[in-house]
Amino acid sequence: MAMISDRLAETGRREAAGAAQVSVSGGSVGDYIALLKPRVMSLVVFTALVGMVIAPGHVNPVLGFASLLAIAIGAGASGCLNMWWDADIDAVMTRTARRPIPAGRIAPGEALAFGITLSVGSVLVLGLASNWFAAAFLAFTIFFYAVVYTMWLKRATPQNIVIGGAAGAFPPMIGEAAVTGHVSLDGLVLFAIIFLWTPPHFWALALVKAGDYARAGVPMMPNVAGPDATRRQIMLYTLLLAPAGLAPVALGFGGAIYATVAGVTGLGMVALAWRVLRRREGEAAVKAAQQLFAFSILYLFLLFATLLAEQALGFGSLFAGWGR
Amino acid sequence: MRDKDRTDDKERAVEGGPPRMSPDEARRRRGRNIAIAVVLGLLVILFYAMTIARLGENVMNRPM
Known part of the structure; x- marks a missing residue:
């Protein structure tokens, strides 16, 4: 808590110093959109x-x-809070130095x-549009990403993206909760x-960008445990991920096409x-990680796109009824 | 920025007025203002549509 109040005080000091020079925001609309991390959104x-689509039940299209x-705005809000907090380390990493806050286009307080x-707006709208369980779940997800992660x-542990990855994994469960008011094994x-996809994905990037993370003082797995230990964990x-990718088939909401796609890409x-x-x-190691x-x-796109396409086209499940 | 502009900005700040904006700053502020107007308009439509969707068929069910 002391850390958060220190950061808020620092933001306040910067705002006060900035107010003496500039009294209008300098950011463009594009900068504010960039704060929401549109690709993550x-x-x-x-x-x-x-x-939402795999959830049993019907939802009004407007709602x-x-x-x-x-849910999208909630995700964007948590990305924005992440950029506010991480502006100091974003400034020293080549991948993130041009973000609106370290580049000086948007003030931290803004x-x-x-x-x-x-955050508040997205939770309220989700509560009004669907139900308050889904809204509470979204609020928890924003809290988990912005505060816990x-x-x-x-900045505390090399397991950061493993545990923090839960925040990125919650949206399908929130989608299901928005339709049904609860979470089932399908959403889980x-x-x-x-959740299992996150470590191989981010650690592959961290192997290539280890220097960046070291400069920023972020304890990513390759910087703490070393590249070889990271490779073993990947x-x-x-x-674990490859068989988990096939679980929707066993549970009955993944069909024959999904089984094929998940099997082939899982092996890939x-x-x-x-x-x-x-x-x-050398270069071969960098290329392999890239x-x-x-x-x-x-892989993740194909898995979810196939599930979506199967549901939209009404293809039967391979093992309909199993596990339900 | 020219010296005269700096002096003008200082005078404005002392008077409590906003500092002079460059054309680029003014363009960005106009962009933000338009974006806020569009978002507010879309929120009005969204809340109206959500209300009608929530009411459903009951919207026509008025006691005479």
Whole structure:
């Protein structure tokens, strides 16, 4: 708590110093949109939509759209609060130095106010559009990402993205909760897929960007446990992820096409993780990690897109009735 | 920024008025203002549509 009050005081001091020079915001509309991390938002919308579609029951299209919009804005709000808190380390990392706050286009206090306003607004809209359980779940997710992950875990432990990854994995469960008012095993399986996908995805990036994270003082796994230990853990999580990707088939909401896609791409993930494990030196090691990072994005997209397409086209489940 | 502009800004700050904006700053502020207006308009439509959707068929069910 002392850490948060220190940061708020620092933001206040910067605002006071800034007010003596500039009394109008310097950010463009694009800068404010950038604060919401649109690419993360699009992934959240996509996975939450799949959570809504696989949920048993019917939702009014207008209320469904409003719920999805609220979930997206909630995700954007947590991204905004993340950027407010992490502005100091964003400034020293090449990947993030051009973000609106470290680049000086938006003041920290503006980002904080923007993030809090959108957080409250998104939770209220989700509560009004669907139900208050889903709204509470969204509020918890924002809290988990902005406070538990960003303010605490990220700078404290190499397990930061493992535990923090839960925040990115919650949206399908929120989507399901928006339709049914509760969470079932189906939503939990989608959560598990994203949760197990997060470590191989981010650690593949961290292997390549280890220097950046070291400069910023972020204890990512390659900086703390070393690249080889990270490679072993990537392999371990990928071996758990591949069968988890097939769980929707066993539970009856993934059909034959999904089974094929999840099976083939799951083997692709294992093959690329194996390559990362074996190639440990030089350009080959960097390339292997980059390939795993890129393919992991395609993997998750294909899994959720196939689930969505199967539901939309009404293809029968391979094992309909199993586990239900 | 020219010296005269700096002096003007200081005078405005002392008087409590806003500082002079560059054309780029003015353009960005106009963009923000338009975005806020559009968002507010869309929120009005969203809340109206949500209300009608929530009411459903009952919206036509008025006791005579």
